[in-house]
Amino acid sequence: MRKVLKEKIIEVCDKKIASKGENVGLSFYAFFANKNDNPELLMEAAEWWIMTHKLDHFEKAAKIKELVQNL
Structure with a gap:
């Protein structure tokens, strides 16, 4: 995961x-504006969320923060 994405998720x-x-709770969409201005980063977050960790659509923010900090 790119440093910029990791920092954004924690923030x-x-x-x-x-x-x-x-x-x-939040979804991975919470890390992006309501426009598709960085599709590569959005797909990176989606892949990490859905494919790598098989997370539900909404997860506890504390859980996500912990997962990211342990990368």
Whole structure:
């Protein structure tokens, strides 16, 4: 996983947890704007989420942050 994606995931997870609490869920779309301005990075996140880890559509932000930090 690219460093820029890893940093973005951790940043978004931290913000979601801070604003909504430890049990907040999110999907990999949470790491991107509502436009397709970086399709390669979006596909990298999708592959990591769906193919590599076989995660559900929504997962706890704390779980995602931990997975990314352990890369």
